[in-house]
């Protein structure tokens with residue numbers, strides 16, 4: 001790639017990263033309550049399903065990373081299922097980490113790391129399990145982030161990525177669109193004091209690759225044994241894959 005193209009790419013990524021930082025700086029305090037309102041509580045069910053999909057083949061003092069862990073819901077659920085695990089929450093946004101620390105009843109049992117998903121301060125082959133819940137959509141360089149996930153997983157490691165998708169059923173899609181454009185930004189205005197972060201959310205969901213396209217990206221990065229589980233009429237997809 002010519003040098004100028006590389007610079008343009010980096011500038012675009014920087015702009016995106018700075019925009020995403022602003023979004024999460026703004027919403028951090030109200031992040032959890034907004035999620036419950038927007039999803040009518042379904043986000044709790046989706047996160048439970050994600051943890052169920054880890055399966056029962058793991059036990060003991062696992063090394064676990066919840067990347068883009070935000071306020072730590074997924075990591076806390078993982079901790080409940082695997083109490084002996086070494087839990088590491090990584091997030092680039094310090095306000096989200098602070099919001100997570102303040103709701104963690106047992107702070108000493110979780111390591112928090114403020115680090116970018118595209119360049120994790122984690123050694124190679126570290127994690128038995130890595131979850132990435134509603135995080136990949138927000139990365140400024142998704143491919144780089146996925147390569148990083150692969151790098152930090154042990155050869156036997158498991159990757160679980162949960163992300164929004166679009167309903168396939170026509171009626172559900174219409175209801176979903178009406179809710180997304182008509183209700184969610186207004187909830188943002190009411191609860192967080194601004195609709196903009198939620199306009200970003202709604203738009204970013206629509207520009208995220210389809211499950212088919214995203215599966216191709218995962219395979220091209222090197223993930224193996226990929227399976228997909230659609231939840232709530234394909235509003236959410238969980239991608240489960242192995243390093244080897």
Ligand SMILES: C[S@@+](CC[C@H](N)C(=O)[O-])C[C@H]1O[C@@H](n2cnc3c(N)ncnc32)[C@H](O)[C@@H]1O
Nearest residue numbers: 024068069070091092093096116117133134138
């Ligand atoms: C929608 S929230 C998801 C939080 C949590 N995983 C959940 O499921 O509720 C997205 C998170 O990704 C984080 N994030 C955005 N860009 C990131 C990056 N480049 N590296 C690490 N975290 C990032 C944000 O700070 C935010 O906490």
